[in-house]
Amino acid sequence: MAKKQEPKIPVTVLGAGVTGLTTACILQNRGYQVTVVSRAFPGNPDVDPIYTSPAAGAHWRSYAANDDYRGQEWDELTFQTLLRLCSVPGTGLMIAPGYEFWAEKPDVWQDPFFARFIPKYQRLEAEALPQGCKFGISYETVCINVPKYLPWLLDQFLYLGGKTEERDVSHIDELFQGKHAANVVVNCTGFGARTLPxxxxxxxxxxxxxxxxxxxxxxxxxxxxxxxxxxxxxxxIPRDDGIVVLGGTYQADNHSLEADPKTADDIIERCLAICPELKPEGKSLEIVAHKVGLRPTRVGGTRCEAEWRELDNGRKVLLVHSYGHGGYGYQSSYGSAATVTKIVDSELAQQRASARAASNGAAAGRGRGGNAKL
Ligand SMILES: Cc1cc2nc3c(=O)[nH]c(=O)nc-3n(C[C@H](O)[C@H](O)[C@H](O)COP(=O)(O)OP(=O)(O)OC[C@H]3O[C@@H](n4cnc5c(N)ncnc54)[C@H](O)[C@@H]3O)c2cc1C
Known part of the structure; x- marks a missing residue:
């Protein structure tokens, strides 16, 4: 006789950026029944001006510090995954040579942690440096065409049975109540976490x-x-469709979503200085678009942890946070999603163990009670 299948545990992921969609796919692969709830999805990015993922570059270049072991682990796992996905058609991912230049040679140079696994890592000779630069490294990395990669992630999720719901959530506890109430919610709201009640x-x-x-x-x-x-x-950052992203700015606490023309001119000038081949002789730059995005940065780094909440009716529910990925949401996405999945697994296992212990205790109590009656 066929073994009866256990019903899948439902999990709601709030947010459809790279964090939410990657986490949803990994949770789903792990066997959970996942619904992604979000006010904006890759198909309608403009409904949410603070939806960062569609505005990104993006490429893999880890900035995890030498003592940031969680960041290094996330970024390495993500690099290996993205590299494998480069051979899958339709992802918008491509392998590209990467060059990094410094105006001055650092006094003390320590190779970044990723030198141990990134392909073709090397320090550059002086003749390979552009004018005005005194030090450089090169390696092979992954470039991400984000308007292609985000819908691809969503398609994977839907194809494997995932569900979506487009709506604005006005309080996190809303997702634990009502018609589609969940017992487990993963909060991937990016910059939205700053204001979400x-x-x-x-x-x-x-x-x-x-x-x-x-x-x-x-x-x-x-x-x-x-x-x-x-x-x-x-x-x-080149993309697989001929678009090249020129950046950028990294302006903390600046909320402006308008592209500033002076900043755009400055970006172009800076990029031409390190990559003159952008504008072959006799040609002009073909500008396609100007974009602005707000990286969801967080004091203390990404929040990736469990919170057990007690609702007004006394019901205990599991909320797992995964937001605040700053300028590294793509390059850490699979690592951060793996951590969320481990947290959900272990919190639910502990809950089951406590429930079993409580019911064994109650049974033992009933047993003692029964003996007392004799
Ligand atoms: C110019 C630029 C270049 C970048 N380059 C890189 C790069 O090269 N490499 C890299 O790794 N990263 C890069 N980043 C950073 C990266 O884009 C972010 O870290 C990442 O997009 C964050 O994703 P997220 O899913 O956490 O947040 P988001 O993409 O903002 O997603 C949040 C989701 O939550 C939803 N949401 C929020 N609140 C609510 C609510 N109350 N109700 C319903 N839905 C809600 C939103 O609609 C959205 O779907 C770059 C960013 C910018 C701006």
Whole structure:
């Protein structure tokens, strides 16, 4: 006789950015029945001006510090996953040579932690550096065409049985109540976590990123200048459809969603200085779009932890937070989703163990009670 299948445990993921969609896919692969609730999805990004994922570059370049072991683990797992996905058609992911330049040679240079696993890592010789730069490294990395990758993630999720619900959530506890009440919710609201009632995390703040998109299909490598994120760090990220993203800005606590024309000119000038081939002689830059996004940055780093909440009716429910991924939401996405999945597994296992212990205790109590009656 066929073994009776256990019913799947329902989980609601709030948010359809790269964090929410990746987490939903991984939870689903783990056997949960997942619903993604969000006011904005990849197909209607403009309904939510603080939906960051569609406004990103993006590429994998880890900034995890040498003592940030969680960040390193997340970024390495994500790199290996994205690299594998590059061979899957339709993802919008592509492998590209990456170059990084510094204006001055650092006094003490320590190779970044990713030198141990990223392909083709090397320090550059002086003749490989552009004018005005004194130090550089190169490696092979993954570039992400975000308007293609986000719908691809959503399609994977739907294909494997995931459900979606488009709506604005006005309090986190709303998801534990009503017709589609869940017992487990994962909060992937990005910058929305700053204001969402029931969460309202004052440690979340925006780091404004402005970019210029140009059509330059001959540029197939990514370039970064400065090595660390900085007010005006400069980067060039090619996409698989010929669009090249020119960046950027990294402006903490700046909420402006308008593209500033002067900043755009400055970005173009900085990018041309490190990648003159963007504009072949006799040609002009073909500007396609200007974009601004607010990176959901958080004092203390990403919040990835469980919170057991007690509702007004006394019911205990599990809320797992995963927000505040700042400028690294894509490159840490699979690592952060794996941590969320482990948290959900272990919290539910502990809950089951406590319920069993309580019911065994009650049974033993009944047993003693029975003996007393004799
Ligand atoms: C210019 C720029 C360049 C970048 N480059 C890179 C890069 O190269 N590599 C990299 O890794 N990262 C990069 N980033 C950072 C990256 O984009 C973010 O870390 C990431 O997008 C955050 O994703 P998220 O899913 O956590 O948040 P979001 O994408 O903002 O998603 C939040 C979701 O929650 C929903 N939501 C929020 N509140 C509610 C509510 N109350 N009710 C219903 N729905 C709600 C929103 O609608 C949205 O769907 C870049 C960012 C910018 C702006």
């Amino acid at each position: 029931g969460v309202a995390d004052g440690h979340v703040y925006p780091t404004r990123g402005q970019i210029v998109q140009v059509f330059a299909p001959h540029v197939r490598h990514t370039v970064t200048r400065l090595g660390t994120m900085h007010e005006d760090f400069t980067y060039i």
